[in-house]
């Protein structure tokens with residue numbers, strides 16, 4: 494079966510249309526026609542080989558939702574036409590102590606959806622049934638896709654460290670992971686405090702479920718919280734003042750990290766010793782926990798806030814990119830239609846052209862990211878910027894003020910592209 498995907502052919506490269514064959518259907522395989530795929534910060538790391546284990550061609554995408562189109566001969570638990578999801582993990586050894594106790598995500602021989610195969614920025618994928626999940630009825634596919642990595646990462650942290658309704662929980666950062674963490678902590682029943690460097694995020698954090706908001710750059714506000722929280726989840730990928738947050742924890746409190754900061758973490762040992770405090774982390778979650786997370790999310794109405802990029806509507810984008818507006822010439826043969834992406838909001842993401850409008854007037858590359866860090870998404874042939882027109886037509890809703898510095902350029906780009 495032929496699959497149309499988008500692959501980076503080398504570290505940091507733009508994603509290019511890439512076709513491949515899935516070969517014979519394995520006995521345990523579930524074949525999925527992909528309808529939505531979230532965009533996770535880790536996809537960005539993988540494209541750039543920041544983590545050191547990328548292989549190219551690399552088709553990113555591990556927050557997949559789609560419909561089962563075929564199942565292998567040993568698969569009884571899924572049927573054709575069923576809506577299912579796939580997250581970060583796609584394989585394990587099946588024999589080690591972690592696999593045996595249902596913690597496949599900790600297996601040392603783990604396999605990743607887009608590290609040991611071609612991922613979700615594609616028309617279809619085949620995944621071992623053990624790592625395929627039924628999506629509860631009533632959940633919105635686009636808003637559920639990011640739960641399969643972002644959601645389970647924060648839900649899994651609360652589960653792993655036994656966060657209970659009686660606890661006071663802090664969430665550092667209000668991006669893709671952070672806004673989900675606020676929702677889960679609130680739904681668990683915790684008292685929830687959001688920490689952010691941006692005071693103008695306060696209203697939004699309350700909407701996501703925070704009882705309290707603390708400007709983490711205000712030393713007196715941080716000081717007032719000393720020895721008061723049971724658990725703090727750090728969702729930002731930044732070097733923060735670790736000592737301040739350890740101070741905010743009660744004795745025996747845990748500082749749990751799910752975002753990768755650029756530098757090693759340095760903490761004062763006295764906090765760890767005197768208060769028996771600990772620093773820990775969490776990687777996604779096991780298949781059984783993903784099932785639980787999906788049920789919990791459905792029951793509590795938890796979904797991710799996403800920006801949708803409906804690629805199948807790109808031809809109708811206002812102005813048709815550069816304004817020339819010839820839908821039939823879109824993408825110079827690159828078929829994007831039928832591959833809607835939902836994009837997870839994250840502190841690191843921003844829609845803007847991939848390193849500006851590049852090229853010779855015939856090839857242009859488009860992507861999402863920050864000024865320093867971009868995931869290229871598509872290269873269009875001809876002088877038509879249809880793909881970017883779709884991105885440029887997205888409305889900036891504000892609130893994630895770490896992007897503030899970029900809003901001007903975003904608006905300018907919107908105008909440039911009609």
Ligand SMILES: [Zn+2]
Pocket residue numbers: 533534535536555581642643
């Ligand atoms: Zn991810």
Ligand SMILES: [Zn+2]
Pocket residue numbers: 585586587588589590591592593600601602
């Ligand atoms: Zn194993």
